[in-house]
Amino acid sequence: MKETLSLVANAKINLYLDITGRRADGYHLLETVMQSVDLSDIVTVSLTGGGISAFCTNPDIPQNEKNICYKAAKLFFERTNSDRGAEIRIDKRIPDGAGLGGGSADAAAVLSALNTLSGLPLRAEELSELAARVGADVPFCLVGGTRVCKGIGDVVEPTNPLPKRFYLIVKPNFRCPTGEAYARYDAAPIPPRNRLEAFCNAGSRYHEEMYNVFEEIYADKQIFALKSALSSTGAIGSSLTGSGSAVFGVYEEKECAMSAAKSFPEMFTAVAEPCGSGLVTI
Known part of the structure; x- marks a missing residue:
């Protein structure tokens, strides 16, 4: 049985x-x-005889038990009563602290790889339940595509397909810690918008129904300025993703998105296309 597996772990955006x-x-x-x-x-x-190690090409990512991939592997071995171990290498391209789900995607890749390498001891539903214990976005990242997620991320449902658009992702030079974001919400809760159904039924005009509550929570001038700048480059819509700090613009043409990226030379930028899965085995 093969002892090593590599997967592409895709980022996510919150529409x-x-x-x-x-x-x-x-x-x-x-x-x-x-x-x-x-x-x-x-x-x-890679499956090993015992112990867990995690290496990441981004030195700012923890390389010990604080790494979310380490946590995922530990929970997998506990759940399957296995005395095996794992060596994990993460070649990082998704920026951290951006709301793009990079850590969650990596953890989903670890769970999927370990399940495959171990002979599929867990069914898809069991793996998803385990993923929810790792992090809120991990169950989605196991399947990916376009999905409605509810609860604490443990409910993942299909939704209407969206027309293909292109996304310019821009990450400013600051982070938005998730814990701080939720603490701000707890201090001043914002009533639910209740527009999920409207978004899902908007079809080609979905960009008009995009919403992120954290934009209201932060009320940050830098984020609003970034959204305005994206609009000025031809984006038909823009939004914060996750709890930030990355913002994305929606474009009908890839060339327009690529041209717009030149307007943000001092920030991380990526022109991305939607894809139908969260993980791809190499």
Whole structure:
């Protein structure tokens, strides 16, 4: 049996994101539409005799038990009662602290790879349940495509297909820590928008229904300025993704998105296309 597997782990953007409440245990309840895009990391996983190690080409990412991929591997071995171990290498291209789900995508890749390398001990539903214990976006990243996600990320549902558009992702030179974002919401909750159904039924005009509650939570002039700048380059819509700090613009033509990227020379930019899966085995 093959002992090493490499996967492409795709980033995600949130086309719609709202907080609908909070559970008694403190977890926030979400309604979101996520879209996989072809900005990706490469995750290589090898089964070993024991122990877990994680290496990442981005030195700012933890290379120990604090790494989300380490957590994913540990939970997998515990769930399957395995005494095996794993060596994990992450070739990082998705920027961290951006709301693009890079860590979640990498963790999903680890779970998928370990399940395959171990002879598929977990069914798809069981793997998704385990993914939800790793992180809110991990169940989505296992399947990817265009999906509605609810609850704490554990409910992943298909939705109406969207017309193909191109996305210019721009990450400013600051981070938006997720914990701080939710703390701001808790201090001043924002009523749910209740426009998920409208978004899902908007068809080719979905960009007009895009929404991210964290834009209201932050009320950050830099984010609004970035959205305005994207609009001035021809974007038909723009939004924060996740809890930030990356913002994306929606373009009908790839050439327009590529040209617009030149307007942000001092920031991370990527022109991305939607894709139908979260993971691809190499």
